[in-house]
Amino acid sequence: MSISETGTHRPILRRLSPVVILLAAMWLIHFVDFVLPFVTFTGLGLLxxxxxxxxxxxxxxxxxxxxxxxxxxxxxxxxxxxxxCWESGRRFWTATAIIALVGGLGTWLVAVPGTLTVGASGLVFGYFAYLIARAFFAPKSPHRLGWLVLAVILGLVYGGAMLQGLAPWQFGVSWQGHLFGAIGGVVAAWLLYRRSAPKVLGAAG
Structure with missing residues (x-):
């Protein structure tokens, strides 16, 4: 297999294109919402x-x-x-879908009836939890130590803010979206790395 086939040397922008595309969609939607009079998209949030x-x-x-x-x-x-995305664009989209589904359903069920929730913070909490959980669910490999180190760094950098975002007494903050987004991240890591774990076959006796 050639280096180009493995995808390890793909251009950086191409590797990161999924997250850039999704973020650009958020900015474009909000810009249109901002510049067009009598138009608002926030009513399409999670009720x-x-x-x-x-x-x-x-x-x-x-x-x-x-x-x-x-x-x-x-x-x-x-x-x-x-x-x-750096690991796999497909994993990014799959993890995003799982986080959005688990986080959305959990928020829909637990939030006060009639509460309107919008924002990507549920995905942010899900990505954080996914990256932490990945280090523990992934099968043993040369990369696992690096993932553990990354998990520790992320915990030090974002851990305080993430815990604060789970506090239920903050006005205007959906702690439900944050909590269930994080749960979705753990579920995504478990599903993706459980599926990718190599099967061990026992020798015939």
């Missing part, structure tokens, strides 16, 4: 305990309540998402 509001499982991560909300999510989303 708890509403069957039509379940559509927000797909749309809510792309919507934000304002520029400060979008800006606060942009940097951690890009950094954490890029770390997942």
């Amino acid at each position: 708890s305990w509403s069957v039509p509001g379940m559509l927000g499982i797909l749309t809510a991560p792309l919507l934000h309540a304002g520029w400060p909300h979008l800006l606060s999510n942009t940097v951690p989303f890009l950094i954490l998402g890029a770390l997942i």
Whole structure:
């Protein structure tokens, strides 16, 4: 197999394109929402305990309540998402789908009925949890030590902010979205690395 076939030397932008595309979609949607009069997309967010509001499982991560909300999510989303993309774009999309589904359903069920939730912070918490859990669920490999080191670094850099984001007394902050997003990240890591673990065959006796 040639080096080009392994994909280890793909251009950086191509490797990171999934997270860049998703982040660009968030910015484009918010820009259109900002410049067009009498148009708002936030009503398409996740509306708890509403069957039509379940559509927000797909749309809510792309919507934000304002520029400060979008800006606060942009940097951690890009950094954490890029770390997942660096390994595999397919894993990024799969993990994102699992996190959005688990995080959305959990928020829909637990949040106060009629609560409207928007923002990518659930994905941010999910990516963080995924990267931490990956170090423990992944099969033994030469890369596992590096993943453990990365998990420790992420814990030191983002751990305090993540714990603060789970506090239920913060006004205007969806701790439910953060909590279930993180749970979705753990589920995604478990599913993806359980599936990728090599099977060990016993010798015939």
